[in-house]
Amino acid sequence: MDLSRLWLGLLLPVLAALDFRYHHQEGMEAFLKSVAQNYSSITHLHSIGKSVRGRNLWVLIVGQCPKEHRVGIPEFKYVANMHGDETVGRELLLHLIDYLVSRHGKDLEITNLINSTRIHIMPSMNPDGFEAVKKPDCFYSNGRENYNKFDLNRNFPDAFEYNNISKQPETLAVMKWLKTETFVLSANLHGGALVASYPFDNGAQATGALLSRSLTPDDDVFQHLAYTYASRNPNMTKGDQCKNKMDFQNGITNGYSWYPLQGGMQDYNYVWAQCFEITLELSCCKYPREEKLPFFWNDNKASLIEYIKQVHLGIKGQVFDQNGNPLPNVIVEVQDRKHICPFRTNKFGEYYLLLLPGSYVINITAHGHDPHLTKVVIPEKFQTFSALKKDFHLPIQGKLDSILVSNPSCPLIPLYKVMPSHSVATRPGLFLFSMTLLLIFFK
Structure with missing residues (x-):
């Protein structure tokens, strides 16, 4: 042996x-x-x-x-x-x-x-x-x-x-x-x-x-x-x-x-x-x-x-200020697919956006500052175990604590109750879903 x-x-x-x-x-x-x-x-x-x-x-x-x-x-x-x-x-x-x-x-x-x-x-x-x-x-x-x-x-x-x-x-x-x-x-x-x-x-x-x-x-x-x-x-x-x-x-x-x-x-x-x-x-x-x-x-x-x-899938990265400090609570979203509770960076300034291959305009908005728009192209074929990495450096300098305080979390209320149609995905003609009966089995 x-x-x-x-x-x-x-x-x-x-x-x-x-x-x-x-x-x-x-x-x-x-x-x-x-x-x-x-x-x-x-x-x-x-x-x-x-x-x-x-x-x-x-x-x-x-x-x-x-x-x-x-x-x-x-x-x-x-x-x-x-x-x-x-x-x-x-x-x-x-x-x-x-x-x-x-x-x-x-x-x-x-x-x-x-x-x-x-x-x-x-x-x-x-x-x-x-x-x-x-x-x-x-x-x-x-x-x-x-x-x-x-x-x-x-x-x-x-x-x-x-x-x-x-x-x-x-x-x-x-x-x-x-x-x-x-x-x-x-x-x-x-x-x-x-x-x-x-x-x-x-x-x-x-x-x-x-x-x-x-x-x-x-x-x-x-x-x-x-x-x-x-x-x-x-x-x-x-x-x-x-x-x-x-x-x-x-x-x-x-x-x-x-x-x-x-x-x-x-x-x-x-x-x-x-x-x-x-x-x-x-x-x-x-x-x-x-x-x-x-x-x-x-x-x-x-x-x-x-x-x-x-x-x-998609893209990921961090958002930094002009001194290289990560910025939390910064909105990072695709321009034409805004979320009713905006997607924001975490405490490390990180963001993750799940997106299919294509061309997108990314809107990065820090509280109190104008939006920063950047075009990003996600290729058809990319490495399997990592999204496309894209960091953003904003021409601002601010205290992280003040940014956190000024951006309260999204309220727990019926947010869509009085909202108009907000996305091209909801417009008639894109998909045809038929009305169905309530079944015995429930989710």
């Missing part, structure tokens, strides 16, 4: 293979803690809060510098199981974690992805709901809601209507979490249908609701993101795999066009956190039998990886 190989094997992280079964809270925690211990150089495990019953809302971070944000490294997240009885996403994210850490340093694509991205994975946003399900069911169980009987995907502030319902501990934890990181891209994993749904989930005349759709100023990017995921899932891309359900062309849909909902998480991410999020419905059956889990993993593995890569 080659002793050198034996010693090398003893030094490498050892993690028991993750089996294909449903992992309850204790088993999930044991797995996550084992990963964090065995792969401590690229992972960090923490809880962002607790459920109503006091269960931890665990997040495992995978990245080259997992414990802290680094300038130029975008933040990505997956969240699953916010409906406790929609279980496939919960197990897929555990297997994704296993797949990522076990291939780091061995698989070039995975290694580059981890080294260039900080990936946050929350397998269960609603652990109380999951534990409450006594008997798996394809349609509905009491575990859908949290312990207080609130649907967490109707519990966020809404940009279109007043929804002054009691915010739940799980919801508040996610809202707080979004303020601590500069998330760029996200997906939340559900079950009960097979489709990739993109914002908006609610709507108003300003976003095209009279045409049975509700489109964001970044509709082209959102359609690309949804199709990127669906097109790599052999069943989702067919669009008609769930019996007695809608036929989704190419496996994607606008959320409002499917059916409107108030207080959804993906709309909140986009409006208030500058984070592009889509909703992934991964199984016709909400809580399928365990023996089906390997098939769901095989169908979604490529999609899960390819979707993470999309965090590197």
Whole structure:
């Protein structure tokens, strides 16, 4: 026996293979803690809060510098199981974690992805709901809601209507979490249908609701993101795999066009956190039998990886003053796609704009100063694991604290209620979405 190989094997992280079964809270925690211990150089495990019953809302971070944000490294997240009885996403994210850490340093694509991205994975946003399900069911169980009987995907502030319902501990934890990181891209994993749904989930005349759709100023990017995921899932891309359900062309849909909902998480991410999020419905059956889990993993593995890569679309960089100091809270947006809550630089002066290849005029506006306009061309083919880097130096000199104070955060009110149509994406004739019936399965 080659002793050198034996010693090398003893030094490498050892993690028991993750089996294909449903992992309850204790088993999930044991797995996550084992990963964090065995792969401590690229992972960090923490809880962002607790459920109503006091269960931890665990997040495992995978990245080259997992414990802290680094300038130029975008933040990505997956969240699953916010409906406790929609279980496939919960197990897929555990297997994704296993797949990522076990291939780091061995698989070039995975290694580059981890080294260039900080990936946050929350397998269960609603652990109380999951534990409450006594008997798996394809349609509905009491575990859908949290312990207080609130649907967490109707519990966020809404940009279109007043929804002054009691915010739940799980919801508040996610809202707080979004303020601590500069998330760029996200997906939340559900079950009960097979489709990739993109914002908006609610709507108003300003976003095209009279045409049975509700489109964001970044509709082209959102359609690309949804199709990127669906097109790599052999069943989702067919669009008609769930019996007695809608036929989704190419496996994607606008959320409002499917059916409107108030207080959804993906709309909140986009409006208030500058984070592009889509909703992934991964199984016709909400809580399928365990023996089906390997098939769901095989169908979604490529999609899960390819979707993470999309965090590197578009452009990124920093905004500096004339002395080279980074400027926080500076508006950085494409001129013709303004957001109702303007996208701003973070405390490091960083910005990230997810954009498809093309020519854009970027508007950089610091409080109290005239807009600075710059044309940027994003090439058709660019490096896979980095957006186009473009820093901006403004001919101003100002104290960072004063800039921060003068730019309060966007208010939590129905922002679109009285807004006129604000984007070319919402004008008639660009897309034809047909009115659909409210289905048995909900996001």
